[in-house]
Amino acid sequence: MAPSANSADSAHAACDADSVDIPVSMVDAFARRVAHAAPDGRGDALPSGPSAPAAVQMLSFLLTPQAFLRAVRDEHGKTATLRIPGIPPLVQFSDPAAVREVFATGDDAMHAGEANSVLEPFLGSYSVLVLDGARHRSQRRLLLPPFRGDRMRAYGEAMRDITASAVRAWPRNERFPMQRESQAITLEVILRTVFGMEDGADQDRMRDLLSAALRILDNPLYIVKTFQRDLGPRSPWGRFLRLRADIYAEMDALIARRRADEPREDILSMLLAAKHEDGAPMSDEEIRDELFTLLVAGHETTATAISWTLHRLSIHPDVLARVHAELDTVLAGSRELDVDRSRELVYLDAVCKEALRMHPVIPGVGRVVKKPTRIGGVDLPAGVAVGCSIYLVHFDPDTWPDPERFDPTRFLDHKPAPYTYFPFGGGLRRCIGEAFALYEMRIVIATILKDLAPVAEVPHVRTQRRNITLTPAGGLPIRMRPR
Numbered sequence: 107m108a109p110s111a112n113s114a115d116s117a118h119a120a121c122d123a124d125s126v127d128i129p130v131s132m133v134d135a136f137a138r139r140v141a142h143a144a145p146d147g148r149g150d151a152l153p154s155g156p157s158a159p160a161a162v163q164m165l166s167f168l169l170t171p172q173a174f175l176r177a178v179r180d181e182h183g184k185t186a187t188l189r190i191p192g193i194p195p196l197v198q199f200s201d202p203a204a205v206r207e208v209f210a211t212g213d214d215a216m217h218a219g220e221a222n223s224v225l226e227p228f229l230g231s232y233s234v235l236v237l238d239g240a241r242h243r244s245q246r247r248l249l250l251p252p253f254r255g256d257r258m259r260a261y262g263e264a265m266r267d268i269t270a271s272a273v274r275a276w277p278r279n280e281r282f283p284m285q286r287e288s289q290a291i292t293l294e295v296i297l298r299t300v301f302g303m304e305d306g307a308d309q310d311r312m313r314d315l316l317s318a319a320l321r322i323l324d325n326p327l328y329i330v331k332t333f334q335r336d337l338g339p340r341s342p343w344g345r346f347l348r349l350r351a352d353i354y355a356e357m358d359a360l361i362a363r364r365r366a367d368e369p370r371e372d373i374l375s376m377l378l379a380a381k382h383e384d385g386a387p388m389s390d391e392e393i394r395d396e397l398f399t400l401l402v403a404g405h406e407t408t409a410t411a412i413s414w415t416l417h418r419l420s421i422h423p424d425v426l427a428r429v430h431a432e433l434d435t436v437l438a439g440s441r442e443l444d445v446d447r448s449r450e451l452v453y454l455d456a457v458c459k460e461a462l463r464m465h466p467v468i469p470g471v472g473r474v475v476k477k478p479t480r481i482g483g484v485d486l487p488a489g490v491a492v493g494c495s496i497y498l499v500h501f502d503p504d505t506w507p508d509p510e511r512f513d514p515t516r517f518l519d520h521k522p523a524p525y526t527y528f529p530f531g532g533g534l535r536r537c538i539g540e541a542f543a544l545y546e547m548r549i550v551i552a553t554i555l556k557d558l559a560p561v562a563e564v565p566h567v568r569t570q571r572r573n574i575t576l577t578p579a580g581g582l583p584i585r586m587r588p589r
């Protein structure tokens with residue numbers, strides 16, 4: 107029997123923890139020890155923070171991120187300094203007022219690309235995620251038009267049809283891992299809508315290469331530069347580099363074919379036609395790096411958000427019933443969802459947003475300070491890193507009353523401030539794919555729920571870090587019951 111909404115919420119409170127499969131109380135106790143401060147501090151003028159060795163802080167941050175962040179906040183308050191090997195001291199803010207100041211800071215004073223530089227070996231040196239200043243603004247300007255709200259219709263039918271064909275193959279009333287399925291759907295959506303690939307041998311080859319490369323990147327250790335070492339073709343990073351070379355070759359061939367073709371509706375076609383401010387087109391390397399960036403930034407993130415939302419629906423039958431009722435009204439007896447009418451799914455939209463509040467796929471965003479800046483009353487010298495904790499702000503009871511309670515009505519007729527709710531980051535670097543991701547979540551989930559109801563297969567789902575994302579541990583075992 108599915109647990110009631112309230113018991114599900116308290117189960118979450120006890121088990122929202124982390125990737126390590128040991129009792130939550132032990133994870134919390136260990137995190138509290140790591141978060142503990144030395145009585146004499148660090149001797150610099152930065153806010154207090156854990157005194158555990160940097161390597162221990164890093165492991166706690168990578169392996170048990172939520173317990174670690176909570177323990178740091180409990181010990182040091184909403185501003186604390188973390189020490190992680192290989193990066194500057196990281197001043198972490200979880201007060202909305204400070205987050206607001208970070209997002210309002212210009213790119214002369216703070217750099218996000220530099221904070222993301224560990225991603226450069228995956229994404230390439232032209233990636234919008236790793237650039238700053240004028241070069242960042244120039245790439246971002248070219249990438250924004252394909253993601254405007256009015257472009258979404260072109261992608262909606264692909265999202266729906268890809269999901270419908272996946273759903274037809276799922277077992278009924280049998281357990282299967284949802285995360286694997288949602289990733290297969292979002293990968294296919296990117297291949298179709300961003301790369302403009304059609305079914306066939308080219309797409310199969312690209313899908314296999316990308317899946318193999320992304321599986322290696324799942325390991326959270328590879329967001330630490332020290333572990334990005336090529337120890338030969340049999341080592342994971344060495345294998346990643348060789349797969350990346352094959353992916354680049356496939357992408358170069360795809361770009362060459364498409365330059366020779368008529369333009370189409372997909373994002374690659376728009377990038378091929380885009381011009382920099384000086385009138386120059388994007389080079390093949392720029393296009394390749396941005397395609398790869400859109401894939402890495404938009405595939406697992408959206409898949410994970412879909413999985414967490416389905417998990418929430420599986421443990422809150424009252425919410426599921428309301429989503430089904432709304433969907434039936436919008437479907438009005440038709441066999442498939444009219445993507446233009448998906449905007450009428452306002453309650454489902456609120457469910458997706460509340461799932462992203464309680465399960466922010468990316469737990470925080472980072473910046474590097476380039477010139478002395480004052481944030482939250484703290485003077486930050488050039489060279490330190492700054493973090494805004496999405497996870498801690500989303501669970502702050504001063505902003506979100508009863509934060510452990512899953513309550514989609516928080517988002518009906520209410521738009522939270524961009525510094526109290528920011529699953530997509532903020533300021534100049536706010537996620538380019540936000541509208542795309544929210545639209546995809548609605549279409550994919552509505553297409554699944556048209557015929558099916560998700561049923562929880564495990565009472566508690568822990569959170570596991572995969573690279574930079576927080577995903578449901580165990581791939582989220584779930585069962586789908588026909589309606």
Ligand code: HEM
Binds near residue numbers: 399467533537
């Ligand atoms: C639920 C799904 C998603 C989540 C939770 C998410 C979250 C984020 C976050 C937190 C950032 C960093 C913002 C900052 O530093 O302030 C970001 C940036 C970015 N995201 Fe997303 N994202 C999602 C889906 C997508 C999709 C579908 C795409 C494109 C296909 C995409 C493309 C990007 C790009 C290109 C950036 C870099 C923007 C810049 O640096 O200017 N994301 N995203």
